[in-house]
Amino acid sequence: MADQKLELFNKNKAKRINKNLKKLLINILINYTVWILVLISSIMAMVLVPRFGTGKNIINIIVHMIPLGMTIYAMGLCLMTGFFDLSLESTYAIAPIIAVLVMTRWAPNFPGIVYIGIVITMVVGMIVGLVNGILSVKLRINPFLVTLCMMLILRGLSLFLIPAGIFNLPKAYIFLGSYRILNNILPVSVPCFIIVIIALDWMIRKKPFGRHLLAVGSNERAAYLTGIKTELLKITIFVIAGMLAALGGLIAAGRQHAVLNSMGTGNMVLMFAGAILGGVALRGGVGSIIGVLGGIFLLQIVSNLITLAKVNPFLIQVVYGSILLLALILQSLRSKLRQFID
């Protein structure tokens, strides 16, 4: 009798553990979809291309993903708040271009101009964001259209200003992009990126500003009625996004020791892909910084893999598109999975 009871108890316990485990697994699958994809693709990569797992290659992946990663974060913030900023890829070019022009042509002899140049890069990004913000928030023009125009204007301006590109940038200006610390191993842009991630994560998860941002993305009218200053908030997000894109441009210019008028061309699609892969909802209100980091990683791993495997580089867009589609399918399955748990 007692044996039977014990057996039943054990059975139930096993069942319960089983159920909890299932719940946990599904929860992980729902909330960290992108990281699972990162894991799978890395394992696949290591099996297929042995060179992928070397320390040098991993640092290479990270270094390459930082400039684009900054703009993906910029787009991610915009999407979470419920709008697009298409002009980020042009801000990414115009900010370092103007700064470099000031440093090398317009005012080369001004004392400390190199350091001022770094500041100018950021300020240009902020100004672009501010203009975008004021036009779309205060004048109520659709941000999609405002930033589309801005994208064209700034790209055209870049082409006009430096038809050929400028090389041999001042040393201080390329510090962030190409200087390496710790026995010449760790690029200085890595700690810089980590600081940005921590700051953004802290802002989204811990500061009232972050909650307000998601609230505006979720239901702008409700946010307004709750006393959130929605207009100011949206302009601020535009400015932060512009600044992040400019920072990305600064690092990219440093890495390649040059500014080119084609910097960032076509990155807009990748920005959307990275943010959405990272779990940001296109309609706003949902998203996390760690998730977006996964999206950035995934894009870069795939691109790196394609380079290493010497696949025809034209196929890369096919792969990006397929991955994005996969992520979207998984996202749409989320609600069904949720029901499955309950």
Added chain:
Amino acid sequence: MLDIDNITKKFGTIVALNNISITFKKGEIHGLVGKNGAGKSTLVDIIYGWISPTSGKIHINNKEVNFQKYRPDVAQKMKIALVPQYPMFAENLTIEENLFLGSEKVNNLRNLDKQYMKNKTREVLEKVGLDSYDPETKLVEMSIADKQLLNIGQVLYLKDTEILLLDEIAAGLSERRMHFISEQLKKERKKNKIIIYVSHRIKEVIGLCDRITVLRDGDWIITEDIQKITFDKLTGYIIGVDTKMRTFGNESYFKGYETEPLLEVKNLSTDHFLRNINLKLYKGEVLGIAGLVGSGKKQLMEVMSGVIHLNQGEIIYKGEKVFFTDPNTAIKKGIVYLSDDREGDSIFSDFCIKDNAVAGSWEKISNYLGINSKRELELFYVISQQLRLKYGKFSDNIGALSGGNRQKVCIGRLINMLPSIFILNDSIKGIDVEVKYELLEFIREKLTKNSAVIMSTPGIEELLMVADRIVVLYNGKIHEVIPRSEFSEARIFKAVQGG
């Protein structure tokens, strides 16, 4: 002839219509009146084919309607037309395109006959008094009232209709416009049409209709010729025997009218709606606001909470003159507002229960390191206990809660803002009865402790239960302020109707 024969409609256990029989005659305007939830709209929906009755028959011109196949498109073929309370048009198309949508006129070459349609559109616009509009105007540029007029014109003059259902069309229309429409309807009556006119506005119904049917709580009360009806008689039929008012103990109502008022509104006016509003609100009081749709009650509440701006007049709050540019400034001063559209204006559907309840208070509970999550949970637990919130985990999505509990979360959000004045616009709308009375009791007992409440409710009974005074708005003006000693359903009902 339209014959309604013993129609019964049940939604689950709720009886919306109970054995209704009415005969609508040709060439009459037939008024259908009753309180909210009397069953008027259900009856209209059945006639138009949106829903099928549980039992009973309908005969149209002596032909029985087969409910298995009866849908709005069939109804339209049988020359029945409906003008809904909120007209549905394709907003980005022009007036002309909208009027002929689905029934475009073509010429011999099967091309659109633009000239004919344009002329016809002009004709319709003229007939409904909208001749200031060009046929090429897009619908987005029209006000709701104008769209409604357009809808009426479309149904009256473009479609060949025999039975016309008008559901609460007067809600957004001005008196002048309504008068104009009445004249047009009276002309149409002569063409042997049946016009069924549903309305809350009893004065208009009496002025317009030939016969009137009164429904109350799903029951047929009376169908009477207009000659035998007066305003008082009709309100009597609509309200029925004054049911015993549910009340709280006498001690829970407010008495200190000698004290300094907390809020005073002087000569307040807004652009379109409110004219010359004067009122006082005292700490500890529940001030009810009653009025029909379009009477300006929503606008009054929104002006006081900073959602819309006032044009003239002033608001004096705690002895100083205030001006609210947006809800934020009002909330900082201690005036919070809950909209009547819970899903559209209050709920963050992506957030969890706790975040929905604490939204708007995050700045208060954070320091330079960020939000203090312990205090956040404290805030949530306090209000969830106060309001007896039923929920699984605080981190569940807000969608997991029932409507009533979601509303509790929204009220909790307001409480967390520690206000002096709560402005609650129809905040017990669309929640089940049990939670409704629980909330009313909570409002009466708890919210008046340190603050004042301004509120409206969908029906009069609830207001009678909680309010200390009721301000009745009619056409944007204060019609009357009724003290608790004079409360009765009939009294308020008449005042709301402008009588």
